[in-house]
Amino acid sequence: MSMYLKLAWRNIWRNKRRTLITVSSIMFAVVFALFVESLERGAGDLFIDNMTRFHTGFIQVQDFRYEDEPSLDNAFFYDEDSFSERITANDSHIDFTVPRIETFMLAAGAEQTRGAMVMGTDVSGENRLNNLEDRLTEGRFFEPGDGTAVLGEGLAGRLDLAVGDSLILLGQGRFGMTAAGMYEVAGLVKHPMREMNNQLVYISLHDAQWLLSADDHITSLLVTPEHVRYADSVAEMLRSRLESDELRVLTWEEMMPELIEAIEFDRAQTRVMMLILYVVIGFGIFGTILTMTLERLREFGILLSVGMRRLKLALVVFIETVFISVLGVLSGFIPGFFVVLYFHYNPIMLGGDMEELVQEWGFEPIMPTALAPDIFLWQGLIIFIMTTVICFYPTIKIFSLNILNSARN
Amino acid sequence: MPVITTRNLSKVYNPDTVPVHALRNVTLTIEEGEFTSVRGPSGSGKTTLLNIIGGLDKPTNGMVVINGTTITGMKDSKLIDFRLNNIGFVFQSYNLIPVFTAYENVSFIMLLQKRSKNEMKARTEELLEAVGLGSKLHSRPRELSGGEQQRVAVARALASRPKFILADEPTANLDTASAMNLLDMMERMNREENVTFVFSTHDQRVIERARRVITMVDGAIDSDVQQNGDRKYAEE
Ligand SMILES: Nc1ncnc2c1ncn2[C@@H]1O[C@H](COP(=O)(O)OP(=O)(O)OP(=O)(O)O)[C@@H](O)[C@H]1O
Ligand SMILES: [Mg+2]
Numbered sequence: 001m002s003m004y005l006k007l008a009w010r011n012i013w014r015n016k017r018r019t020l021i022t023v024s025s026i027m028f029a030v031v032f033a034l035f036v037e038s039l040e041r042g043a044g045d046l047f048i049d050n051m052t053r054f055h056t057g058f059i060q061v062q063d064f065r066y067e068d069e070p071s072l073d074n075a076f077f078y079d080e081d082s083f084s085e086r087i088t089a090n091d092s093h094i095d096f097t098v099p100r101i102e103t104f105m106l107a108a109g110a111e112q113t114r115g116a117m118v119m120g121t122d123v124s125g126e127n128r129l130n131n132l133e134d135r136l137t138e139g140r141f142f143e144p145g146d147g148t149a150v151l152g153e154g155l156a157g158r159l160d161l162a163v164g165d166s167l168i169l170l171g172q173g174r175f176g177m178t179a180a181g182m183y184e185v186a187g188l189v190k191h192p193m194r195e196m197n198n199q200l201v202y203i204s205l206h207d208a209q210w211l212l213s214a215d216d217h218i219t220s221l222l223v224t225p226e227h228v229r230y231a232d233s234v235a236e237m238l239r240s241r242l243e244s245d246e247l248r249v250l251t252w253e254e255m256m257p258e259l260i261e262a263i264e265f266d267r268a269q270t271r272v273m274m275l276i277l278y279v280v281i282g283f284g285i286f287g288t289i290l291t292m293t294l295e296r297l298r299e300f301g302i303l304l305s306v307g308m309r310r311l312k313l314a315l316v317v318f319i320e321t322v323f324i325s326v327l328g329v330l331s332g333f334i335p336g337f338f339v340v341l342y343f344h345y346n347p348i349m350l351g352g353d354m355e356e357l358v359q360e361w362g363f364e365p366i367m368p369t370a371l372a373p374d375i376f377l378w379q380g381l382i383i384f385i386m387t388t389v390i391c392f393y394p395t396i397k398i399f400s401l402n403i404l405n406s407a408r409n
Numbered sequence: 410m411p412v413i414t415t416r417n418l419s420k421v422y423n424p425d426t427v428p429v430h431a432l433r434n435v436t437l438t439i440e441e442g443e444f445t446s447v448r449g450p451s452g453s454g455k456t457t458l459l460n461i462i463g464g465l466d467k468p469t470n471g472m473v474v475i476n477g478t479t480i481t482g483m484k485d486s487k488l489i490d491f492r493l494n495n496i497g498f499v500f501q502s503y504n505l506i507p508v509f510t511a512y513e514n515v516s517f518i519m520l521l522q523k524r525s526k527n528e529m530k531a532r533t534e535e536l537l538e539a540v541g542l543g544s545k546l547h548s549r550p551r552e553l554s555g556g557e558q559q560r561v562a563v564a565r566a567l568a569s570r571p572k573f574i575l576a577d578e579p580t581a582n583l584d585t586a587s588a589m590n591l592l593d594m595m596e597r598m599n600r601e602e603n604v605t606f607v608f609s610t611h612d613q614r615v616i617e618r619a620r621r622v623i624t625m626v627d628g629a630i631d632s633d634v635q636q637n638g639d640r641k642y643a644e645e
Contacts, residue, residue, distance in 0.1 A: 003513070003520050010508035302504060305465055307493020307569070308521055309486065403465050
C-alpha cells in the first residue's frame, strides 16, 4: 500500500503551484466556513440562552388557560413537595425547578409611579437558572418572606429609589382582591433584557403569594433539564404525567416561535451562501483533478498496458484527490480553530441596525463564536463528500480509457 | 509449445467508412528464446501486429494464443492480469512513471504481482545491475538519458518474469551508441537468460542484430528469414 500512497503523494506535487493554489482555496473556504458557521451558531446560542435563562426558562408548566389569558386567576395550585415528587420520579433528567408567580402592578416610590412586572420567585432557583446574583449591582437579595424587594436598575432610576428606600406595590390579586404592600428595596439588579430592567420587581415567592391572595399558587413552574438536548424528552414526560391536571407544558421553542423562525431563516441564508462557496471551491478542485487526469492519459495507458488494474489506478487518483482535500481541510482547520477561538473570547461587537435590533431584545450587542467540534467535523465531511463526487470524473475516465488511443500520442 | 501463435490475424480499421487493412491473414509462430525483429515500411502494420499479440488491441479476424492460452476474446480485466504475468512491454518512449525512481519503476510491477518484499528488492537490484544502471537506482526518469530510460523499461518488462517481451521501436528515439548499447543488453538477456524478444524497428543496424527477421508489407508477412545462422526457421 505504501507504494500507492507514495505514487499518489508524489503525483500531487508534480505541479506544485497548481496543488498549492487548490489547497489554499480549500483552506480559505474552510476558514471562512468555520468562522461564519461558528459565529452564527454562537450568536444564535447566546440569544437562545439569554432568552431562556432570563425570560422563559427551558420548559414551563402553566395552567392550560394561562397562555390565552395570563392572569392570576389562571394560576395553579402548587405544593412544592408533592409536585416535585411527582415530576422528578425515576431519573427524569430534570435538574431543578423554579416556581414563579408574576403579574403587572403599579410600583411607586416617594414621587413617581410606574407600571411594573412583579415576579415572586425563589431566589436560589432563579440564581441557578441565570446567576441573577451576579447581576446585582447594589445591596443583596431577599430571604424568603423578609418583606424586601429587588428592582431592575432601570425601574429604580425611574422611581428614584435606592437601596434602603421603600417601594409600594399596588394592584389586583387573585379573583379581584385588592393587593397593596410596602417593601424595602434590598438590592438592584442590572437585568440584561432592557425591557425587564425597566420593569422588574423581584420579591420572594412567599411574599408575592401573600400580597396577591394566592397562597400555594403560582403562574408558572420553570423546569430546567440537565441539558438543553433533554428539553423535548423532559417536556414529553411532563406532559404525560401532568395530563389530568389541566396543566400545559411548553418548551422554549413553543414559547418563542417567532424567535426560532428568525434564527432558522438566518441559518438558511447562511446555508445558501455556503453552498455557493462550496460550488466555487468544488469547481476549483474539479479543475485541478480534470487537468491532472487529462495530462496523464498516456501514462494511464502505459500503466494499464503493463498490467495495472483499472480499479487500482482509480484508487491512486482517488488518494491523490483525498490528499489534496485533506491538506486543504487540515491547513484550514488550524488557522480556523484560532480564528474561532479568538472571536469566542473577543466577541465581535455589533454595529448599526443589528446593534439596535439586538438591543431591542435587550441583549448585549455581541456575537461570540461557538466552539463546537461538530462544525469542524461537518466541514471535513462536506469537503470529503465533495471530493468523492469529484473523483467520479477520473474514475469514469480510467474505466473507459482506450489503452491504444491513450498510449499512442 | 510455442510462446506465441497467431492464426489468420487480420485487422481492419474504420470498416464502415474508409476501411484500412492494417493486417491481412498473419499466421506466425514464435518459440521460446527467439530474438526476432519485425520490420517493414511505415504503415505496414508492425505496431498493429505487436499490439494484437500483446492483447492491447483486438483483431478483426483470427486469434492469438500465448503459451497455450487463447487471449482473443478475453475480458478486459482478465487480459490486464494476463498481460501483467505473461508479457513484458517496452514502448517507444515515455515508458516510465515519472515520479518514481528507476528502482521504484521496476519494483512497482512486482508489487502489482504481489511478490514478496525480499524478492522485489533482490530482483530489482539484480535487473538494474544487469542493464547497467546499478549506480542509478534512485534516479528519476528525467534524470536519465533516453537510452537509460529504455534500459529501465527493459528491466521493468523483465521484472514480472514474462514469457516474452514485446518492444515496439525501442530504439527509435535513441542515438546510435545508445541504441547499440540497448541491443547489446537485450541480446545478453536473451543469450544468458533465454528471454524471448520480439521487437519492431526501422533501423537497419538493429535488424542486423536479430536472428529472425519478419518483413511486413501492406499488413501481410512478406518474408520471414533467419540470419546470423544459429537457429532455423521455415521461410514462408
Ligand atoms: N487507430 C487507427 N485507426 C485507423 N487506422 C489506423 C489506426 N492505427 C493504425 N492505422 C492504420 O493501420 C496501418 C498500419 O499501422 P501501424 O501503426 O501498424 O503501422 P507501422 O508499421 O507500425 O508503421 P510505423 O512504422 O510508422 O510505426 C496504417 O495504414 C495506419 O494508418
Ligand atoms: Mg509503428
